[in-house]
Amino acid sequence: MAEDEGPLRGHTEAQILSVIEHGLSLAGGSSSEVLTGPGDDTAWLRVRSGAVLVTTDAMVLGRDWRDDWSSPRQVGRKCVAQNAADIEAMGGTATGLVVTLVADPATPLAWVRELAIGLGQEAARAGTLIVGGDLSSAGPGVCVISATALGELPDGAVPVLRSGARPGDALAVSGPLGRAAAGLLLLQENRAADDPDLVGYQQSPRPAYGDGRRALEAGASAMLDVSDGLLLDAERIANASGVRIDVRTAALAADVAALTAVGDRATDCVLRGGEEHVLLATFAGKDVPSGWRVIGAVTPGAGVSVDGLDTQGGGWEHFTAQQE
Structure with missing residues (x-):
């Protein structure tokens, strides 16, 4: 034209x-x-x-x-x-x-x-x-x-808020983690050709639409999308719900293994990488929707832990992050 x-x-x-x-x-x-x-x-x-x-x-x-x-x-x-x-x-x-x-x-x-x-x-x-x-x-x-x-929302439904998690709930995620953050590292290092799929997810994330509706129907007690990092977003649920959330790294082994292009920074990408836009939710009991997987648990207390150890959330903060 x-x-x-x-x-x-x-x-x-x-x-x-x-x-x-x-x-x-x-x-x-x-x-x-x-x-x-x-x-x-x-x-x-x-x-x-x-x-x-x-x-x-x-x-x-x-x-x-x-x-x-x-x-x-x-x-x-x-x-x-x-x-x-x-x-x-x-x-x-x-x-x-x-x-x-x-x-x-x-x-x-x-x-x-x-x-x-x-x-x-x-x-x-x-x-x-x-x-x-x-x-x-x-x-x-x-x-x-x-x-x-x-x-x-579906007729008669109420939204899933961040504030509904309760001790005993399972913490689950709807998809892989760390891809966008790993892709950003590759772009910053002029290594886009090392893993075009990771770079592509940073350039254009691909949420699985419908996962939120399935979580609602499965009785999710709290939910948000992972936009600023797993630990930071889990901390938001913990703070809103007045509970403690423990993330289990063993359940994230496949996510880390998929990020070989960024070497020993893969774990940090999984735990703290933003712009993923998969969903993080809590469910009463261990039954989660198809395609979701349990990666932790909700317990009494406050804040976020990793394998039982206290941690600072970490993740993307608009007014403290360095501009690239």
């Missing part, structure tokens, strides 16, 4: 929106719950359950991604994945997303079109749609993408 050539500067908002909407349309998908999508002042959605889940997350160029590490499609997919995972973490299903793009006018229009394709592709994988958003210009080198995801 000829209109994809050149920077945003010099194009009208209508032209830019046209490119974005075209990019989104390439991912296909439709929903009977979206009564009015992009084009009006607001989207109009049908809400069947009578209650709405809402979450938001932002990504900043140079802080959350680098253009020399990630394609615009990967950035778009990551933006949707991290928001849809938060809806999953409550036991819900995403029903729509609105996305805001704040960008330097020098940003290539082609980059924005590819971003939109990535947004649409991951929304389709999550079973939802991009239903609207906003555009704004910014200073030199600035690019910020913010998404707000809406979701709902």
Whole structure:
């Protein structure tokens, strides 16, 4: 498309929106719950359950991604994945997303079109749609993408909060851990070719949509998604629930073994690596949903331990982490 050539500067908002909407349309998908999508002042959605889940997350160029590490499609997919995972973490299903793009006018229009394709592709994988958003210009080198995801629960259900864990519950995770953190290390060390799969997960995480709903139906007592590291996120459940959580490293041996590309740092990636977006939940009893595995236990007390030993949580903190 000829209109994809050149920077945003010099194009009208209508032209830019046209490119974005075209990019989104390439991912296909439709929903009977979206009564009015992009084009009006607001989207109009049908809400069947009578209650709405809402979450938001932002990504900043140079802080959350680098253009020399990630394609615009990967950035778009990551933006949707991290928001849809938060809806999953409550036991819900995403029903729509609105996305805001704040960008330097020098940003290539082609980059924005590819971003939109990535947004649409991951929304389709999550079973939802991009239903609207906003555009704004910014200073030199600035690019910020913010998404707000809406979701709902099955009829009559209540969300799974962080505060419901009780002593005796099992701690379980819905998928592998440490991949995104290991991929980031490889990118930082210019070793992406050593394990493209790990790098790919850092560039574009792939949550298993539906795991939150299965956990809800299985009676999960507390849940969140692992966005900032296993120990830090487990500590959040422990603090909210007023309990102690003990993580068992023997149950994480396969996760560590899968990260041979980062050598002796694999264990730290598993325990403290963020951006994984699998789900961490507690369950009364040891019966967990298919595909989940028990990695620890909830006990009386406070904080987090590893194999019974006290530990500082560790993990990603936005205002203390070093910018890459």
